[in-house]
Amino acid sequence: MKPLDLTRFDLNLLVVLEALWAERHVGRAAERLHLSQSATSHALSRLRTAFADQLFIRNPRGIAPTPLAIELMPRVAAVLESVRLVASPRGPVDPGRLQATLSVAATDHAVLTVIAPVNRCAGRRAEAQAGRYRIRAAHVRRRRARHRARVGLFCPDPAAL
Structure with a gap:
């Protein structure tokens, strides 16, 4: 598998992937993300294209992850947690500690x-x-x-x- 070109990949799709993983339902993931169901479905389509895998398969209760999605999620969760830590407010800068x-x-x-x-x-x-x-x-x-x-x-x- 060749490496993903990050200049052509929307990293926000990883947030959608995380929501789909947590909710296991496109509609509930859309609500969680404050997106329409159509936009979330389109994002899933883009994820499927990027990873050349279905990632989630429809079932009677919503969606179930594929083996690739199961393999990816620990790394995706770690990356998103790192981004959240970097982007979190830290209060005022203390010049004495610089x-x-x-x-x-x-x-x-x-x-x-x-x-x-x-x-x-x-x-x-x-x-x-x-x-x-x-x-x-x-x-x-x-x-x-x-x-x-x-x-x-x-x-x-x-x-x-």
Whole structure:
């Protein structure tokens, strides 16, 4: 079996597959998903095409999973649970717990007026490694263009104006 092309597969169909598995009835799965029965039936058709299997067979009480559906569901459930964990709200971000490296290219004046005050504020809470280099605005632009610095600060020195 060749791998599924994810650029051509609607991952929302996995949510439909999960609902069909849980409900074992297209109409009840549709209600659970807040979709029409027709839309859920169409999604099942698309799933069948994608997996080249019936996935569910009609029976007097609704639908029953095929062996492939039984094989797929633990992995589908795990993937959807992972997505739910990633997408769940986690509350406000605590900057004190962030661990990141930020590369900044700045002119001398930007270092004095922006970077130094930020370092003083963050100094108690963050480990900082500062490298001092004489840099001109053109160099700041080049370093940003080459992705060697995440931030470029241009603060013209008022004395030079």
